[in-house]
Amino acid sequence: MSAAEPDATLGEPIIEVDSLVRHFGKQTVLNGVSFKVHAGDTFVIMGGSGCGKSTLLRHLIGTEKPTSGSIKIFGQEITGMKADALQKLRGRYGMLFQSGALLQSLTVAENVALPLVEHTPLDAGLIDTVVKMKLEQVGLTGHGHKKPSEISGGMKKRAALARALALDPPLVFSDEPTAGLDPIMTAVVDELTQRLTQKIGATVVVVTHDMNSVFRIGTRIIMLGTGANQGRIIAQGTPEEIRADPDPAVQQFINGDPDGDGVDDTGELLYRDMLLRKL
Ligand SMILES: Nc1ncnc2c1ncn2[C@@H]1O[C@H](COP(=O)(O)OP(=O)(O)OP(=O)(O)O)[C@@H](O)[C@H]1O
Ligand SMILES: [Mg+2]
Structure with a gap:
């Protein structure tokens, strides 16, 4: 297929990032990043620790401003957007983050109600109905009155x-949504996220270093480089294309052979190893 020929398997572009650059002081964290996320994609951003995944996600949400480059979401340029317009746009986002996932002082139900209170004119009775429905969808019926400290890690992720899905958002952002979960609970949360986002027809952008998650949920994947390739996309495509990518840095990351001894460790092990070497 030629570059000019549209790919019939892709939906309309929901996010268009062009030549994104971000410096922090002398450090260039994003270095000419361009990609499109299409309707219905589960778009995975992967790469080693410190490669700029979370920074890129924060630019997409608009909490960070780029040094240069363009970001269009639903066709609107967000880089110069005023705070109130950005806030309105965020009413169409679902957001899932590793840190600060739930407000500890609120109950589970109050946490789920937050986006509804902030972004909709619904009265308390209707909000209560929506919250009950959302809790049921994630298997937390009967747990709404509890505080986050009273439920397990997997339940917290489901809450x-x-x-994140309280507003039936057309676009969902998530950063390491399954961090800290064991592989079985990770699969459960992945599967649930996939099922519920598909049900509402949401496009999903997810940062993860978990190779099982990458290939379980990703429909399109980009990998950001480290070292000399810091902040650049070193691979992009479908899961099949990424698996077949000849770049050794990509193969090492997805197959994980940190010692170069031919032993096929997992990407998870490689990631942990990289963290340990940094300590
Ligand atoms: N606000 C900031 N000020 C200065 N440097 C920053 C800031 N935010 C991020 N960085 C730097 O940008 C680089 C990329 O960080 P980022 O958190 O985006 O990496 P990451 O790929 O998400 O890593 P991890 O897998 O560990 O979460 C790091 O070197 C980090 O120190
Ligand atoms: Mg991160």
Whole structure:
């Protein structure tokens, strides 16, 4: 297929990032990043620790401003957008983050209600009805009155998912949504996220270093480089294309052979190893 020929498998572009650059002081964290996220994609951003994944996500949400480059969301340029317009746009986002997932002082139900209170004119009775429905969808019926400290890690992630999807958002952002979960609970949360986002027809952008998650949920994937390739996209495509990518940095990351001894460790092990070497 030629570059000019549209790919019939892709939906309309929901996010268009062009030549994004971000410096922090002398450090260039994003270095000419361009990609499109299409309707219905589960778009995965992967790469080693410190490669700029979370920074890129914060630019997409508009909490960080680029040094240069353009970001269009639903066709609107967000880089110069005023705070109130950005806030309005965020009413169409669902957001799932590793840190600060749930407000500890509120109950599970109050957490799930937050986006509804902030972004809709619904009265308390209707909000209560929506919250009950969302809790049921994630298997937390009967747990709404509890505080986050009273439920398990997997339940917290599911409560955060219910909150992220409270507004039936057309676009969902998530950063390491399954961090800290064991592989079985990770699969459960991945599967639930996939099922519920597909049900509402949401496009999903997810940052993860978990190789099982990448290939379980990703429909399109980009990998950001480290070292000399810091802040550049070193691979992009479908899961099949990424698996077949000849770049050794990509293969090492997805197959994980940190010692170069031919032993096929997992990407998770490689990631942990990289963190340990940094300590
Ligand atoms: N606000 C900031 N000020 C200065 N440097 C920053 C800031 N935010 C991020 N950085 C730097 O940008 C680089 C990329 O950080 P980022 O958190 O985006 O990486 P990451 O790929 O999400 O890593 P991890 O997998 O560990 O979460 C790091 O070197 C970090 O120190
Ligand atoms: Mg990060």
